[in-house]
Amino acid sequence: MADKPNAAELKEYADEADAWFKENTVQDPGFMLPLTFMEVSTDQQFDFLRDWQRKVYEAGYLGASWPKEYGGGGMHSDYQRAATRAMKKSDAPIMLNAIGNGWAGPLILDLGTEEQKQKYIKPMLSAEDIWCQGFSEPENGSDLGNAQLKAVKDGDEYVLNGSKIWTSLGDRAKYMILLGRTDFDAPNKYAGLSFFLNPMDVDGITTTKIKKLTGEYGFVQCFFTDARVPADCLFGGEGNGWSMAMKTLEYERGAKVKPVGGYFVKELDVMDIVELAKNSMRGGKPLLDDPVMRDKMTQFMIDIQALNLNNTRRRMPQLMQDRPMGLPLMNKLARTDLIQRLTEFSLEFQGSKAGYYVGDENAVDDGYWHRSYLNSFSATIGGGTSQIQKNIIGEHALGLPKTR
């Protein structure tokens, strides 16, 4: 374990990082940069973000606290945190390889073999190997435990048949963390599942792009037809797929995540909405002079501030004595719903110009708000819908009985 830096050491490092990102961050590449890794729809966007991640990694500001022997920086995590703060300060673009760095990487570092760590970690950090996730299936969007993709052992290979959907970067990834069914007679649906570090460049795996409600692309559906993958892709042993998948979800939820650094999703800066409101006119007067709009905007400010402060309070056990799981579990629900309501509200500011969309020269902020509102559903639906989040909170934070 690397030593914790003293204040002076950390300050020096942070200043360097600030300077580096200030110098290297491209604010406007001349095309719209995705706010999340789920919104990468053009080659232009993909290539730019891939190059950016490599550049950040090579500068030592990504994976700085991951083990040196596998390609990380081997430094104390305070350094990585400082680097990530520097990215935020300079409003740097997102890290592209979210499933790799955020899900597969922590899992492999946590439970993988020496060989797997050697093989996967470095190219993941450098964005050479892009990773995607294969949990959801067309018939089982919310019910991951019911995954049906068939994985049959045949000698030293598994033969895969089925389909995965809502796969971000699925058509560009080299590997997929895949949830497949190796046993159809298991005592329960979970026990039949296994987890694979699955190579995408094998025969029998094809992808088709899915057009999002925004009109853009970003997800694919993957079809597996007698696709043969090496048996050593199996991770965690047959029948342990569910617990592996749950672990990755934990990493996503921020529990025991090793701080790889960077962010995969750019939080919409709500202050931008305040700016929009301040700059919007209605009937020749500033919109924020309209008391009804003011009141709504004020309520939003109260909500925003609460969620921002929650992120600090989550690290204060002395203020979480009664329902310790509450704040951690509610964050996704509260934040994604708030963003949805807020971006929807931002359309009200625009008056008749709310009729424009991305691509019209008259559109307010190039249609950013419409796009953000429509994209907000990926967050209230993906990773467990808001309705499912409420079940989780009700059952695990409040101790209410299961709904079945």
Next chain:
Amino acid sequence: MADKPNAAELKEYADEADAWFKENTVQDPGFMLPLTFMEVSTDQQFDFLRDWQRKVYEAGYLGASWPKEYGGGGMHSDYQRAATRAMKKSDAPIMLNAIGNGWAGPLILDLGTEEQKQKYIKPMLSAEDIWCQGFSEPENGSDLGNAQLKAVKDGDEYVLNGSKIWTSLGDRAKYMILLGRTDFDAPNKYAGLSFFLNPMDVDGITTTKIKKLTGEYGFVQCFFTDARVPADCLFGGEGNGWSMAMKTLEYERGAKVKPVGGYFVKELDVMDIVELAKNSMRGGKPLLDDPVMRDKMTQFMIDIQALNLNNTRRRMPQLMQDRPMGLPLMNKLARTDLIQRLTEFSLEFQGSKAGYYVGDENAVDDGYWHRSYLNSFSATIGGGTSQIQKNIIGEHALGLPKTR
């Protein structure tokens, strides 16, 4: 069937009725009159309303269209409608004997024997015999079908053991329409139920008053301990209790109700809230000059107007082609929830004076609004909670599957 009056005949009758109610309606008896038959808490209120109902009946304006041979007026229902309109116009007090006139009466007229009609109808109309309802039990508030009150046939009597709760006028009623279980081995919970026209003045029936959240009384719990009632109190035959009870609920919902006339619940006049808003001051200015309050009040006006118009549209099949059950089923949910939100909102008008309650000389409108808000829960809970109403609408108007 009585003849439909022509316009002139009806007009003459209506004018007489208007005059009579104008002359006989006491607006302020010097104490607060209940808005619903569920809110009768003092002897003073009870005696006043009982006398009032008898007076209206004797004047011929109640039960005017019920059969003459049983004590009704035998006139066409248009006459009774005109009389009821006259009551509304003069803002006359409610009819006290709601369960009798609204539930038991129609049921008896619909399915009762000649003898039962002779025995029960007239004294019900004259308020000589007050009726109450015994469906709910302490453990089965929403789940009427699960009623457990035991009714065992013993010779020419039934022996009753158990308890009924939320019984309006239960301590003043002569009869109770009672749902009891005569068969504990029935194929399903409904098949074991039987329906009784149950006399309350027998040994073994005791009542205790229930204090409401308003601080007032109005309901009782009834305890049955080896109470013996004549076997001919059974109505509709053993095992048919559920269908009898459902019929009474239909009468309540307004389906095929013979218009006995009058009303058992005084709809809160929303225009009073507009008045309150107009007369309320905030920071030295009329409250309705506050744009935020104006906007909220305007939204309420839109909702109020919609529900009022719905009552007309419900009688226009040409505008209910797609989901004919929708409007009839939604009325209770929409109206009771609206009244609750509206009365709650009315507290916002009062500023610091919202701190007062009924009984303080400084209270706005003698605390009418606080009391109405707290009482509003009887309507969103009683007769099927709003949550249950949504199940009913979802299942019967929208065809969504049952929740179980």
Next chain:
Amino acid sequence: MDNLGTIGTTEEQIELLDVATNFCRDKSPIEKVRALIDDDLGYDPDVWREIGELGWLAIAIPEDHDGVGLSMAEVVPIAEQMGRNLLNTPFGSTTLSAQVLLAGGSDAQKAAWLPKLAAGTASTLALQEDNGDWDLTNIDATGTVSGDTVALSGKKQFVLWANSAELIIASIKIDGAVCFALIETSAVPEGALRREAVIDETARSFELTLDGITVSTDALLDASRTRETLEAIELAGSLIHSAEMTGGTQAVIDYTIEYLNTRKQFDKIIGSFQALKHPTVENYVEYEKSRTHLYSAAHCFSDQGRGEVAVRMAASQAHGTYSHAADRAIQFHGAFGFTHDCDAQLYRRQAIFKGALNGDAAWHRDKLSALLFD
């Protein structure tokens, strides 16, 4: 409050409702709606011709101008069913144009245009400008009179269906006073019309550059009737949009119910989950309120005072309800709802667009409050 309206129907209205229900369902299946999204014109010319032949464009035009001589009340069921089936054509803009001519047109202008519009000639309006304001008098476009010609200048936004209209009625200011000019699209120079990228992909909308366009002074509407003309635009426009939005609301709720009744998760039909069932019921309740307000507005439309209250209530209720029902439709369709293939987004986008054209719920509430409380 003596300006609260009532509700009622006419025989013709109900007959038209029946006919329109079948016609719009048959002529506008969703596959066709989606095919037309990628079509330049944006609608099926044959269907448009049939609409004209059915006389639907003539409904609210007096008989002495070759119209049917009914009222806007009878236009409502048609617009409602068109909205319900996303049958998007110049019907609304043409119908509204006729109302504008009736409100502010000279006898000659009425005689020249109303028979044409009644017969199926498409027309539209050019009202909005870059300030995003719904106050139709807050405009910068101007007309400069010299002799008997008027030189126009400025830019207009959201000129619907300008690609197929023969007539554009544009609001301008002459000497600071708002008035309206009749522009024949034949007189619109190359490139003066730019197709706009709008949120509703089933609509066709254009930006019109007035600079360089001149019209004869005979092509100006009666300046002494500008107030009535503006009122006609606001009220007739709101009524038509409310009808379309209410129809769309019914459709998006039915579409959601259909999914809730078929989709399974956790081995259960998802419609059995109260988390989806109850909000859908709430949206349905709001929809029925929208429809009640809509037919009340149709009934009271020509009734002084009550008409405006009823129309604005309908417009506010319709936009708020359509927006929320469509928003929830996306959410309740889960991951499929996030795709372009799911129809929920078509309705959500249209709700945004209708609100942008016609004023959103908050805007109409603001206007209402003055009518109700002042």
Next chain:
Amino acid sequence: MDNLGTIGTTEEQIELLDVATNFCRDKSPIEKVRALIDDDLGYDPDVWREIGELGWLAIAIPEDHDGVGLSMAEVVPIAEQMGRNLLNTPFGSTTLSAQVLLAGGSDAQKAAWLPKLAAGTASTLALQEDNGDWDLTNIDATGTVSGDTVALSGKKQFVLWANSAELIIASIKIDGAVCFALIETSAVPEGALRREAVIDETARSFELTLDGITVSTDALLDASRTRETLEAIELAGSLIHSAEMTGGTQAVIDYTIEYLNTRKQFDKIIGSFQALKHPTVENYVEYEKSRTHLYSAAHCFSDQGRGEVAVRMAASQAHGTYSHAADRAIQFHGAFGFTHDCDAQLYRRQAIFKGALNGDAAWHRDKLSALLFD
């Protein structure tokens, strides 16, 4: 926005939170709360004495006035736990009185009263009048100075715990300027205090008739510090009320969860119905936001600018959340919820009362909007 606060705690605050959690739970079981409803005094004098002995009334009073020398931040956990257990005593009014004396009192006044209050002498404020206004400067009560005495006149409402207070700090106008008079209850004539019928049955509130009461000019607070005094009342008062409301919110949600976990209908624990589970989750989420705002307000309280923003956010969030959570608590308890025996109504009534005393959510949002956007 540089006036948005942060969150943090002090060691003393957390220690007090632990102690207060146990003390309030042990001293204020619900049976006792209900018994005290019918008690004239309205609280248990022994518990009140213990509160004094614990030094809780001295927390935010400087050491040179026999106080503990901590800040309002350390008062928050105590008020929170009192609200959570409906332990209603003169604690809030006495604590607030001390803050008022610190803000506007002369050295002599502080020396005379602060040690007493720190030691457990009850005190209260007389601010509200019949206009229902939360603007503390909109008052009609007056003081007329002649020589070294001031003759008071007018009426004050919602004077909490006046029955057991030794000191009443009343706002009056002298020559049109707002100032504050220290009234010893010993100087209040028979019948000048009338117990009010208030919505919160656990509180004791009185109307005070000032006519006939005279005080010495020495009993007037420093007129040059009226602005600071008013600010202390508004902010310290809002902080205390927010803490009590947040505690009450936690209690009413826990009370509801308890019922949802035990009550059966249709052979199922009703907490398994999403119609009850999901709204309860939503209320819980809002509660956690309330508590976050509360401890942020405590943390930023003395921080110029940020303090007021944080306090008003806490007050708005606390009142809105408490009101709605208690409203749903009544509903979700079904028929039992409609009875006086169900505790849900105790919380609902208190939420109304707190909002009436301290300004409701809308009022604080209005104040906030100026701080945030102007």
